[in-house]
Every structure is written in structure tokens, then in C-alpha cells.
Amino acid sequence: MRTALVTDLSFAGVDGVPDTLPAPGAVNEHPDAPAVRIDQDVVAWRKTFAPPARRGASL
Secondary structure (H helix, E strand, O other), X not given: OOOOOOOOOOHHXXXXXXXXXXXXXXXXXXXXXXXXXXXXXXXXXXXXXXXXXXEEEEO
């Protein structure tokens, strides 16, 4: 069974300082082994919002 996480806002829709900034992880399925997927839009957004956030969380 897999669980899907969905969002209520786009990155552009977030205003103010986040209290908790999640760090979602993702992988691409490959026959040999899963490979980490890096979304450059997520990386850029985190660089902007991570410094003022009170805490981070890894998902």
C-alpha cells in the first residue's frame, strides 16, 4: 500500500514565515535500486524558506 500526500497551495501561494518546514523525499523506481529524485523547484523554495523557519521535518 502507498500513501499519497497532496498539497493545498503551490510554492508561490505560501506567505509569511513557516513554523515547520517539511523536507519531502522522493525516489524514482529502477530495476536495480531506487534512485533519489531531486526537484529543483523544491530545492529553490527550501533555500528561501528554510532560514526563517523555526524547525524542519524530514518526511
